[in-house]
Amino acid sequence: MTMFVVAFLFFYIWYIAGITIGYHRLLSHRALRSNKLWEYFWVAGGYLAYQGSPIWWTAIHRAHHKHVDTELDPHSPRFGLLHSYVGWVPAYIMGYPEHVNPQTQCKDLYKDAVYRFLEQGGKPIRAAILNALVVVSFDVLLTCVLGWQVGLASVLATLVAFQIPNALNTFCHIQHLGYRGFATADDSVNVWWFAIVALGEGWHNNHHAFPGSSRSGLRPYEFDFSWWLIKLGLATGMVTYANEPHGVTKRLNRNRPQAVINRFKRRQQTKQYNVL
Numbered sequence: 001m002t003m004f005v006v007a008f009l010f011f012y013i014w015y016i017a018g019i020t021i022g023y024h025r026l027l028s029h030r031a032l033r034s035n036k037l038w039e040y041f042w043v044a045g046g047y048l049a050y051q052g053s054p055i056w057w058t059a060i061h062r063a064h065h066k067h068v069d070t071e072l073d074p075h076s077p078r079f080g081l082l083h084s085y086v087g088w089v090p091a092y093i094m095g096y097p098e099h100v101n102p103q104t105q106c107k108d109l110y111k112d113a114v115y116r117f118l119e120q121g122g123k124p125i126r127a128a129i130l131n132a133l134v135v136v137s138f139d140v141l142l143t144c145v146l147g148w149q150v151g152l153a154s155v156l157a158t159l160v161a162f163q164i165p166n167a168l169n170t171f172c173h174i175q176h177l178g179y180r181g182f183a184t185a186d187d188s189v190n191v192w193w194f195a196i197v198a199l200g201e202g203w204h205n206n207h208h209a210f211p212g213s214s215r216s217g218l219r220p221y222e223f224d225f226s227w228w229l230i231k232l233g234l235a236t237g238m239v240t241y242a243n244e245p246h247g248v249t250k251r252l253n254r255n256r257p258q259a260v261i262n263r264f265k266r267r268q269q270t271k272q273y274n275v276l
């Protein structure tokens with residue numbers, strides 16, 4: 001049982017941070033620079049969470065930011081909760097719609113031979129089948145070498161991690177589920193409980209305000225586990241640069257919602273609190 005719990009925790013962090021750090025902050029936004037070993041480690045985590053070809057994921061995510069909460073946004077909940085959770089996938093797995101063109105929008109990733117191979121010639125359905133074969137083979141190998149508990153932990157972690165981007169696209173674009181610190185031209189919100197589950201990715205209003213930032217939690221109480229992993233990368237020299245938003249303090253002070261300010265003041269009365 002202990003073996004199962006330890007393995008599950010390991011895969012949970014690897015697969016989810018594989019999406020948040022690898023697919024999202026590193027590849028989609030180029031918010032940090034690292035050596036290839038560190039990059040491949042996290043991207044492999046996202047790949048084992050069955051996120052599909054990194055180029056496909058990036059092309060769709062860049063389209064999300066470019067057309068956020070409009071008809072061209074691949075997964076806005078304005079067009080239905082089921083649509084934003086998973087309903088959008090079939091249209092994007094059969095091919096690319098006109099406004100999403102990875103050849104021009106993901107030129108940077110096409111330079112990498114591994115990502116080009118995983119993209120399978122721009123055929124998302126082929127890329128998804130390859131991804132499924134790799135995930136199943138990996139879990140079979142784990143089971144044969146390390147035992148069924150480790151294999152099962154990996155399968156369950158994949159099932160959980162797979163839900164994270166789908167749930168984020170839904171919950172973090174419904175205004176009444178969270179708070180908005182920045183007046184972005186979309187419905188994005190910060191959802192604290194989702195940020196815990198998604199290792200820091202729930203501070204989504206912050207992210208839409210500063211998409212090029214390698215940290216999503218900006219206030220002292222916005223815990224961002226992925227950012228701590230990036231800081232670990234910086235400390236060990238694996239990460240050479242991590243972008244952070246400049247002049248963010250002023251905007252935070254100006255735009256902080258009243259409820260959050262009150263809670264913040266109460267905390268300040270009892271102990272010294274570091275303000276960003």
Ligand SMILES: [Zn+2]
Pocket residue numbers: 064068173188204208
């Ligand atoms: Zn969004």
Ligand SMILES: [Zn+2]
Pocket residue numbers: 024028029061065207211
């Ligand atoms: Zn993003």
